[in-house]
Amino acid sequence: METPVAFMSAADINRQNVGKKRRANMNEWKDRARKSLRDAGKPYVNRRGEQKRGKSPPKEGKACKETCPRQCSSLTDQRKLQLFTEFYAVSYERQQAIILSGLEQHKVSRRRPRGPDTENTKRKYTFKYHVQQGGQRLAVCKLTFMSVFQLTNSRLQVIQEKLGSQSEGTEQVVRSPLEDFRGKHKNRTRLRAAGERREAGGVITDERHL
Structure with missing residues (x-):
């Protein structure tokens, strides 16, 4: 039985290629090409065949x-465009590092009184945002930070949640914010169904075709 393609490492692929005339090339996989375009901020077509727009440079002005109390007005349009261009010219892991370098995590020191049902939803940490300009570290608001790099709220939130988990020192394995785990989870319906059939005594010839 061959290893499912979705979970094959480079070493697994090399072993699979032994004795084969046609060798597997990960760079030619559609998912890889789609992810590369997305990470570069370029237009791409998703698995459903839908055309997705690329990232647009940040708009001029604030x-x-x-009335924002941060230093957002000191950030020039030229510098915003430069930060945006440099951000989407590097790998996804490097992009994560750039985002992390602009985050400053603090524990929530004071809370407003809320209802008893919100006890488990309280934030334990708050974040400050910074960008570099002219050798200085400018303090900007979240809206400006997201606008410069054209980030979605979900991407930023995932990084912040990982940072919070690391700070809490939880016992479960905490994934680094720099690691790219997109598409690498094993909670897939087909593979889960294959495991259930295997436990029931069913015969499975190739999990890739379930």
Whole structure:
């Protein structure tokens, strides 16, 4: 039985290629090409065949309110475009490192009184955001930070949750914010069904075709 392609490492692929005329090339896989385009901020077609737009450079002017107390107004349009261009010219792991370098985590020191049902949903940490300009570290608001790098709230939230888990020192294995685990989970319906059939005594010839 061959190893499912979705979970094959480079070493597994090399072993599979032994004695084969046609060798597997991970760079030609559609999922890999789709992910590369997405990470580079370029247009791509998802698995459903839907055309997705690429990332657009940040708009000129402030992304936040005029009354924002941060240093957002000091960030020039030229610098915002430079940060955006440099961000999408590097790998996903390097992008994560850039985001992390701009985050500053603090414990929540004071809370407003809330209802008893919100006890488990309280935030334990808050974040401050920074960008580099002219050798200085400018403190900006979350809206400006997300606008510069054209980040979605979900991507930023995932990084913050991982940082919070590391700070809590939980017993479960905490994944590094720099690691890219997209598409690498094993909670797939087909593979789970294959395991159930195997336990029931069923015969499975190739899990890739279930």
